[in-house]
Amino acid sequence: MPKPLVKCSVSNCTFWNEGNKCGADAIMIDVDAHAKVDYNAEFAGESFDSAHQDTANTSSTTCCHTFKPKQ
Numbered sequence: 001m002p003k004p005l006v007k008c009s010v011s012n013c014t015f016w017n018e019g020n021k022c023g024a025d026a027i028m029i030d031v032d033a034h035a036k037v038d039y040n041a042e043f044a045g046e047s048f049d050s051a052h053q054d055t056a057n058t059s060s061t062t063c064c065h066t067f068k069p070k071q
Contacts, residue, residue, distance in 0.1 A: 011053035014068040020053070028065040 006022035008015075015024040059067040 008064070009054050010056050010062060010064075010067060012055045012070050014070050015066065016070075022066075024066050026066070029063055 006024075006027060007020050008022045009020050010016060011020075013022075015022050017023040056062050056067060057069065059065050
């Protein structure tokens with residue numbers, strides 16, 4: 001099975017690759033129970049912003065538990 005393309009704008013993650021691509025072998029993503037997000041909207045099929053870059057200090061500030069800050 002081919003590895004899926006995962007887009008990620010968190011540029012200070014160890015697994016972040018050029019072009020906003022995730023280079024991790026496995027990815028753990030979970031629902032952030034504390035996020036105030038409207039899950040009634042559907043975004044499937046829409047394009048994602050690949051131009052911006054954000055930073056995060058811990059995986060708890062993302063919904064991606066694979067996040068590991070670059071040293």
